[in-house]
Amino acid sequence: MSEAVFEMVGDTPTVCIDFKNPKSYLALAPTFALEDSLRLRFDWLPVSVSPLTRPSARQPNEDRGTQHRRMRAEYYERDFRRYARVYGLELGDLYRNPDTSLACIGLLFAKRADDGAVRRYLQLSFGRYWKGQIDIEDDRAVASVLDDAGVATNSWKGFASGAGRDECERIGRTLREGGVFDVPAYIVAGDVFFGRQHLPMIEWLLTGKRGEPPL
Amino acid sequence: MTDTFDPLRSDSPLIVYVDFKSPYAYLAKDPTYALERDFGIAIDWRPLTLDIPSYLGSAKLGADGRVAQSDRTPQQWSGVKYAYMDVRRYASLRGITARGTVKIWDSSLAGIGMEWAKQQSRAILRGYIDRVYERFWKRELDIEDPRVIEAVLVEAGADVGAFAAYHTGAGRVRHNELQQRIFDAGVFGVPSYVIDGELFFGREHLPMVRWLLGGRRGPAPDVAYRHFGADATT
Numbered sequence: 059m060s061e062a063v064f065e066m067v068g069d070t071p072t073v074c075i076d077f078k079n080p081k082s083y084l085a086l087a088p089t090f091a092l093e094d095s096l097r098l099r100f101d102w103l104p105v106s107v108s109p110l111t112r113p114s115a116r117q118p119n120e121d122r123g124t125q126h127r128r129m130r131a132e133y134y135e136r137d138f139r140r141y142a143r144v145y146g147l148e149l150g151d152l153y154r155n156p157d158t159s160l161a162c163i164g165l166l167f168a169k170r171a172d173d174g175a176v177r178r179y180l181q182l183s184f185g186r187y188w189k190g191q192i193d194i195e196d197d198r199a200v201a202s203v204l205d206d207a208g209v210a211t212n213s214w215k216g217f218a219s220g221a222g223r224d225e226c227e228r229i230g231r232t233l234r235e236g237g238v239f240d241v242p243a244y245i246v247a248g249d250v251f252f253g254r255q256h257l258p259m260i261e262w263l264l265t266g267k268r269g270e271p272p273l
Numbered sequence: 274m275t276d277t278f279d280p281l282r283s284d285s286p287l288i289v290y291v292d293f294k295s296p297y298a299y300l301a302k303d304p305t306y307a308l309e310r311d312f313g314i315a316i317d318w319r320p321l322t323l324d325i326p327s328y329l330g331s332a333k334l335g336a337d338g339r340v341a342q343s344d345r346t347p348q349q350w351s352g353v354k355y356a357y358m359d360v361r362r363y364a365s366l367r368g369i370t371a372r373g374t375v376k377i378w379d380s381s382l383a384g385i386g387m388e389w390a391k392q393q394s395r396a397i398l399r400g401y402i403d404r405v406y407e408r409f410w411k412r413e414l415d416i417e418d419p420r421v422i423e424a425v426l427v428e429a430g431a432d433v434g435a436f437a438a439y440h441t442g443a444g445r446v447r448h449n450e451l452q453q454r455i456f457d458a459g460v461f462g463v464p465s466y467v468i469d470g471e472l473f474f475g476r477e478h479l480p481m482v483r484w485l486l487g488g489r490r491g492p493a494p495d496v497a498y499r500h501f502g503a504d505a506t507t
Contacts, residue, residue: 123327255477255496270500271366
């Protein structure tokens with residue numbers, strides 16, 4: 059992870075997410091739970107990473123590498139869906155690749171509002187996107203999510219086309235160039251962790267490394 | 274012997290696939306033993322010999338520790354470097370040494386040795402697995418050398434009278450045939466856990482595996498690298 063990333067996030071525990079990535083969606087609930095348990099707030103940063111690759115159709119005489127990539131992709135789809143069931147989440151097409159910049163700018167906009175706005179915005183935007191209820195490339199749709207999250211949207215249009223877009227691009231570029239290639243990416247105590255499976259480690263780090271370390 | 278083999282079924286309630294050249298499988302070893310202890314079950318440990326270059330490219334370090342040969346893409350290198358960093362941070366917390374390997378090893382002989390140990394007793398199997406993992410990841414074991422593998426088997430208490438004939442004959446044939454069947458069944462990485470025919474790849478699924486072995490009591494857990502005490506119920 060580059061110095062530029064650590065400089066940008068400072069000492070605040072940070073989580074980087076991508077709206078089009080199901081692993082980010084699956085990470086929302088356990089990350090919120092950890093926030094509540096530790097009585098802290100992560101800094102939620104938007105980043106756009108490579109979309110998931112749809113498994114290729116099985117081919118006769120496919121080479122081992124192709125077969126491996128296909129089986130791995132098929133496995134991960136099953137895996138995302140079985141854990142989505144644990145959380146009662148609906149996952150539509152996992153392989154969509156929309157321009158998520160407006161949703162990202164919406165997150166930055168929500169961060170300027172009250173303390174609970176970010177969580178409400180994330181729950182609503184992810185939920186509606188993954189249920190196929192929203193076009194996240196439409197600024198009116200994102201504005202509607204902000205409204206429903208209790209965020210005043212008077213200055214939304216200007217922010218979305220101006221300072222918000224610049225900030226979103228700067229953050230995303232810094233994260234990607236700095237080594238954030240997957241999501242959710244937790245940046246905590248000078249280290250990066252890809253995946254919500256690290257939450258026990260993150261909790262352990264944030265609570266002074268007390269007790270048995272995670273395995 | 275191989276005709277009755279099913280990659281996703283076993284007499285045991287849990288199948289675990291491991292490869293000695295995978296540090297993630299090494300990290301999973303002891304938490305997986307804990308399942309045997311806590312549930313009083315005999316896990317069906319099976320070798321899965323990964324063909325890493327086929328999906329992650331290949332690389333070799335020179336004597337100076339720098340990359341001497343590689344056909345990996347930048348993305349593959351990012352993933353590999355992160356994986357080793359991730360392994361080391363968890364390993365260090367448990368006092369486990371996991372030095373980066375200097376090449377991609379052929380671990381098939383070590384896997385055949387594992388099958389040999391398994392045929393003898395569970396204690397011998399565990400003794401063999403523990404020794405191979407610890408020494409290999411300290412760079413103290415050449416797992417491609419039959420004499421080295423045989424010596425570890427002896428240390429673990431195995432009778433090795435016929436091992437040389439086995440690993441060059443029936444054991445090698447069985448290994449190669451089963452590896453293809455395991456891979457074709459969709460088991461592509463380690464550690465992999467199979468319970469009731471369902472595949473879970475990675476130790477982050479141990480909470481779910483534990484929940485399934487425990488009769489699905491309470492809400493289903495999420496993935497997590499979680500510590501398990503003897504009395505853990507999640």
